Amino acid sequence: MERVILRDLVSRILTFSPQLIKAVNFAAELDCFISLASIARQNNYVRPILTEECILDIQNGRHVLQEMTVDTFVPNDTRILQNGRIQVIGGPNYSGKSIYIKQVALVVFLSHIGSFVPADAATVGLTDRIFCAMGSKLTTPEQSTFMIDLHQVGMMLRQATSRSLCLLDEFGKGTLTEDGIGLLAGTINYFANSNQPPKVLVCTHLTEIFTEKCLLESENINFYTMSVLKPDENTENIEDIVFLYRLIPGHALLSYGLHCAILAGVPMEIIERAALILDAVSANKLVTRLCNMQMLAKDQQYKDMLNKLLAFDAHKGDLNLFFQSMFSSEEQ
CATH class of the missing domain: 1.10.287 (Helix Hairpins)
Incomplete structure (x- = not known):
């Protein structure tokens, strides 16, 4: 008897399945809108302006997740107009380069789904695709991490339009330095030579592309770095260096890797030895033997x-x- 009742109940409910599916979809959509509105109100988001121009102008943009995990988040501006559509960003490790390009992509994405964005103001040009080559964490048996990056960059080069946003984070570091420099410089030059290049954000530690003049002199390329505060330009105490997480125009030729090692808790004896080796290599001297x-x-x-x-x-x-x-x- 119970089975008959349950079967009849199921049959009766299934007759209303189209209406129930519509109700579920409506509830899910309403839940998304409420969530977006709630987080926008809590974190002072603003309504972006969408335009058909191929531009991107963000004032004091922030990363939607990173700002919730730190006590103080330093916002940054992004201004990509008709010229200077390629931003090549250098700077030390741990200085906020990756966070910056990710926050730009998130602002663009949120703008296109109808959400407010974490910024003081934002004018976002309509974007058809967001391409990323940021060191994939996928593990496939037939492809290395570098090969995955190459596939992502290849798709980017083939399919990006003037309305696309392209992110490259440390592209070229997974192979020999010379090969990585050539691939990165060739990719940037390809975009710079395009009649209507996409908006491109590049983070790199391959400073040779600056010092060896691997890049074309083009009005489409602008250079930036993350600001670093040193109490004295001649200071030898790497613990005195302070990262300001502020994007400024210019080049960066130092990575301050030893300072990052201190922040990561690497034992001081290792850091002191690394400093001796760095000084010897910089002075073109032999590395002395470590003796205790x-x-x-x-x-x-x-x-x-x-x-x-x-x-x-x-x-x-x-x-x-x-x-x-x-x-x-x-x-x-």
Whole structure:
């Protein structure tokens, strides 16, 4: 009897399935609108202006997620008009380059789904696609991380239009430095030579593209870096360096990797050794051997053993006693 009742109930409900599906879709859509409105009100988002012009003008843009995880978030402006559509961004590790280009993409995306955006003001040109080559975390058995990046950049080069937004984060670092420089410079030059290039944001540590003049002199390319505060330009204490997370025009030729290592909690003995190696390489000198008290004691022990060996007379001496004395001294 219960089965008959349940079967009849299911049959009766299924007759209203189109109406129920519409109700569920409406509830889901309403939930999305309420969520977008709630977060916009809580975090002071603004209504963006969508335009048919191929421009992007964001004042004090912020990252929707990052600003919720830190005490103070430093906003940045983004201004891409008809010229300077390619932004090449250098700067130290841990200085906010990746966060910046991601926040730009998120502002563009939110604008197109009808949401308010985390900024003081935003004028966003209609965008057909957002392309990303940002170090994929996907694990496929037949492709390496670098190969995945190449596929993403290849699709970007083939399909991007003047209304596209292209993000490249550390493209070229997964192979030999020379190959990476060539691939990155070639990609940027390809976009710069286009009649109507897309909006392109590039983050890189390959400073050779600046120093070796690998890039074309083009009005489509602008260079930026993340601001760093040093109490003294000649300071040798890397702990005094402060990252300001502010995007400014210019080039960056230093990565401050040792400072990042301190922030990451790497032991100081490793950082001190790395600093010595960096100074030696920069001065074109040989890297000196690392010696501590234990290693110095071992060196002295081996020297004493060598002197004994040179002084030993194999014709008159007793080899057994000699080796016993040698090994006993080594154990001590």
